[in-house]
Amino acid sequence: MEKTFGGKTVLLGGDFWQTLPVVPKGSREDVGGASINMSPIWDHCHVFVLKQNMRIKDSSSFREWVLAIIDGKLPTSRLEEEEESSWIKIPYDLLIPPGENPIQNIVASTYPNLLTKYID
Template identity: 40%
Template sequence: MRLQGNGNSDELKKFYEWILKVGDGKLAVPNDGYADIDIPKDLLILDYDDPIHAIVHSTYPNLIEHYKSANFLQSRAILASTTEVVDQINSYVLTLIPEFLNSLRTSGLPNHKITLKIGTPIMLMRNLDPSEGLCNGTRLIVTKLANHVIEARIISGKNNGGVLYIPKMKMSPS
């Protein structure tokens, strides 16, 4: 993880040090693999009615105004512990972004629905072309949708800013 800050460098330095201690297992000593970690109150969202709404609006303030900005999306991410939470967050964010364009259901596979809109940030879940940096985890923004192809602008990795065409892929259970 790489952090950049525009504000107080002392606060950012404290956060760097805290997150390194978490990663190194040095916050709760002795550490036998299980530890209680106190999260600083300034990192918590304490006042909310809907947790999904709260985390999205905290991570992506003014999303409607900036959802097409690669810089805005590159500097933010929401990490979730389960696929169910990821689906809830994705569904919520897609309701915020204007212009519904496409939804797909793939027969023969478990029920799955993908809803895409122009301007939606997406992430590759398969290695399409590792030599070109198009690997699992590469982040993109959808720029066009067609019947058999998705055009997207790469916003992470070595080809940042490049355009990728993702063809329709046939998927079937093994």
């Protein structure tokens, strides 16, 4: 009898809302239908749910914005050549301002005080 993944344990991590598959020119329904939880192998998976999202724990405006996206409560817009409205405006206070060293800006924003707190 064949076993899923050849009987090997496979760990898949992530938030399916943030790691959706790419379906060229696909609609929202097409993207949702291509996600792993719609696959025949999904019946062979054991799902473990984290109780606390550490990435959004301390940022209430970001948390509320992400939850509003997931719930479909934010207005969307479309580009002229697109049929479906799927663009969401990111609030200015959630953007990292551009600068001379964009990588350093991202690291500094994501990990404030990294050099003084990396041991903690």
